[in-house]
Amino acid sequence: MRLVFMGPPGAGKGTQAGVLAGRLGVPHISTGDIFRANVAQGTELGEQAKAFMDAGEYVPDSITNAMVRDRLTRDDCRPGFLLDGFPRTVEQVAELDAMLTSSGHHLDVVVELTVDVDEVVSRLVKRAQEQGRTDDTEDVLRRRLEVYADQTAPLIETYSDRGLLAKVDGMGTVDQVSERLLSVVSGG
Ligand code: AMP
Numbered sequence: 495m496r497l498v499f500m501g502p503p504g505a506g507k508g509t510q511a512g513v514l515a516g517r518l519g520v521p522h523i524s525t526g527d528i529f530r531a532n533v534a535q536g537t538e539l540g541e542q543a544k545a546f547m548d549a550g551e552y553v554p555d556s557i558t559n560a561m562v563r564d565r566l567t568r569d570d571c572r573p574g575f576l577l578d579g580f581p582r583t584v585e586q587v588a589e590l591d592a593m594l595t596s597s598g599h600h601l602d603v604v605v606e607l608t609v610d611v612d613e614v615v616s617r618l619v620k621r622a623q624e625q626g627r628t629d630d631t632e633d634v635l636r637r638r639l640e641v642y643a644d645q646t647a648p649l650i651e652t653y654s655d656r657g658l659l660a661k662v663d664g665m666g667t668v669d670q671v672s673e674r675l676l677s678v679v680s681g682g
Contacts (some may be wrong), residue, residue: 495520495573495574495576495602495603495679496520496574496575496589496594496599496600496601496602497514497518497520497574497577497602497603497679498576498577498580498581498601498604498605498652499511499514499576499577499578499579499604499605499607500503500604500605500606500607500640500646500653501506501605501606501607501609501664502609502614502642502643502647502648503613503614503618503635503639503642503649504609504613504614504615504617504618504621505550505607505608505609505614505664506607506609506617506664506668506671507578507593507607508526508527508578509668510607510668510671510675511524511576511578511670512678513668513672513675514573514576514672514675514676515576516524516606517572517672518574518576518679519571519573519582520569520573520576521564521576522549522576523565523571523575523576523577523578523580524578524579525558525561525562525577525578525580525582526578526579527557527578528561528565529543529547529553529556529561530547533547534626539557539561539584542557542636544556544566544611546669548634549564549634549637550634550635550636550637550641551641552582552583552641555583555585555586555589558580558586559585559586559589561602561673562577562589562590562593563584563593565590565595566635570664574602577590581649581653582642582643582645582649583646583649584645584648584649584652586654587649597615598667600651601658601661602658603658603660603678603679604643604650604653604660605660605661605662605675605678605679606650606660606661607662607663607664607671608661608662608663608664609665610665611639611662612625613634613665615668616637618635619632619635622635639659641656651670659680660679662674662678663677
């Protein structure tokens with residue numbers, strides 16, 4: 495199964511993507527997690543990404559696409575994958591299409607986790623306090639939501655036009671949302 499997970503920052507994407515990938519037996523590939531791990535390890539990729547992340551901007555497509563291409567060609571992706579936080583731009587959609595076409599595969603479903611914006615902001619502020627994330631100050635949060643609205647929200651329509659979109663209500667407890675996701679994915 496090949497899935498893409500979308501939703502604004504703070505929608506609970508990471509948690510839900512991890513649960514769902516575990517249930518489906520496919521790797522959970524979070525571009526944000528990969529970037530953060532590289533920043534923590536002080537790799538060249540981490541150095542390239544950090545300034546963009548700290549400003550609430552997207553890491554350039556050339557860097558992000560190369561990283562995802564590398565990750566998706568590993569053996570564990572043969573049975574499928576759940577992409578969390580990729581694609582986020584029109585160019586990334588094109589790159590993913592090209593990767594899938596060249597391997598003879600296609601996406602099964604694109605999940606959009608929906609939440610209301612006030613709830614998102616309060617989740618993000620709480621998470622920043624708990625985790626000390628340097629990309630979660632209030633200004634940066636606002637910028638991340640703007641960038642999502644400008645660059646990523648329009649992609650939802652692209653996938654909807656392709657008949658791949660499944661909208662799932664992200665409000666409620668972790669278990670409630672997980673159950674909704676499972677029923678959508680197993681039904682689709
Ligand atoms: P996330 O944890 O998914 O919210 O990602 C954290 C940060 O990593 C984002 O705010 C971006 O700076 C960067 N990032 C993650 N995924 C992407 C992507 N697909 N394209 C560009 N930047 C990304």
